[in-house]
Amino acid sequence: MSKIMDYEAVRKDIAAALKKPDYDDGSLGPVFVRLAWHSSGTYDLESDTGGSNGAGMRYEAEGGDPANAGLQHGRAFLEPIKEKHPWITYSDLWTLAGVVAIKAMGGPDIPWQGGRTDMVDDSKVPPRGRLPDGTQGADHLRFIFYRMGFNDQEIVALTGGHNLGRCHGDRSGFEGPWVTNPTRFSNSFFKLLLELDWKPRKLATGMTQFVYEDPDAEEDEEPLMMLPTDMALKTDPSFAPWVEKYAKDKDLFFDHFSKVFAKLIELGIQRDAQGTITNTDNKMGGYTSAPKKSNVATGPSKSKGEPRARL
Numbered sequence: 001m002s003k004i005m006d007y008e009a010v011r012k013d014i015a016a017a018l019k020k021p022d023y024d025d026g027s028l029g030p031v032f033v034r035l036a037w038h039s040s041g042t043y044d045l046e047s048d049t050g051g052s053n054g055a056g057m058r059y060e061a062e063g064g065d066p067a068n069a070g071l072q073h074g075r076a077f078l079e080p081i082k083e084k085h086p087w088i089t090y091s092d093l094w095t096l097a098g099v100v101a102i103k104a105m106g107g108p109d110i111p112w113q114g115g116r117t118d119m120v121d122d123s124k125v126p127p128r129g130r131l132p133d134g135t136q137g138a139d140h141l142r143f144i145f146y147r148m149g150f151n152d153q154e155i156v157a158l159t160g161g162h163n164l165g166r167c168h169g170d171r172s173g174f175e176g177p178w179v180t181n182p183t184r185f186s187n188s189f190f191k192l193l194l195e196l197d198w199k200p201r202k203l204a205t206g207m208t209q210f211v212y213e214d215p216d217a218e219e220d221e222e223p224l225m226m227l228p229t230d231m232a233l234k235t236d237p238s239f240a241p242w243v244e245k246y247a248k249d250k251d252l253f254f255d256h257f258s259k260v261f262a263k264l265i266e267l268g269i270q271r272d273a274q275g276t277i278t279n280t281d282n283k284m285g286g287y288t289s290a291p292k293k294s295n296v297a298t299g300p301s302k303s304k305g306e307p308r309a310r311l
């Protein structure tokens, strides 16, 4: 066990756990990034609810949201680290894992501060439906991200997260990676979005995504894909200039991505000059964390029954 607040020790263990040859493209990095983003992306500025503080995905109400399908694997992969550093809260661990993964995959340094606390029951879990739906367009993206307090430039920068990882038919119904090297953070997503000829394709899952049919591809090569929401970035007159800028200038994208991801994982958190969170419900003060749940990944369900604790 590490010393309380030895975040450096946790960072090292997360980085060491990323390589996983038999999982997806060989890295847990992308699913950790998505976990950090979905734990934060429930924030609602107006009611000041949701956000990363609380780790509500441990409860059925949030963890069982179909929008979070697949993230149970990310949470389960982090359990051995929680076990080794039981003092860290899930909410800190999940956001830190995203930040460490981005850096380890070649991305920018992202400022991160600890001190989030875990909810002790599911009474403050935000309602479902706050995360984006990939089948939609620009209006939907604005509806979702303006609610969190982001502007058009920040929406485009954040969606650059799709330089990493892939879609899974059994999780979202979409399939395939966005870029040819989905475990290396870069601005390829924006370049490919602009350069390739994307054609709609209806999948066996019933979802329609955009694919690039490479005429020179090997027979078993997986086509690259874009979500309808990704395509909206290049057709919308206010999003498109940012896609073009980020495609041309990797350093600009890295700089903006770092700032906007740091903002994302701090949504709903107020700190004093020392960095201590001042708007936590936890009257015990910071750094109490929920107990470990289980090492088993439990998938989302649509059942509304009794709130079940989950990873």
Ligand code: HEM
Pocket (backbone or CB within 6 Å): 030, 031, 033, 034, 037, 069, 070, 132, 133, 134, 135, 141, 158, 159, 160, 161, 162, 164, 165, 166, 167, 168, 169, 171, 172, 173, 174, 227, 229, 261
């Ligand atoms: C703009 C609205 C967004 C929509 C509609 C969206 C939708 C999706 C969908 C449908 C998947 C596939 C899930 C699966 O089947 O496993 C996915 C994966 C992913 N998303 Fe997004 N996303 C959005 C924004 C973001 C943002 C802001 C980030 C991070 C900054 C992000 C990072 C990722 C990553 C890393 C994956 C790959 C996960 C994996 O490989 O397991 N996405 N997203």
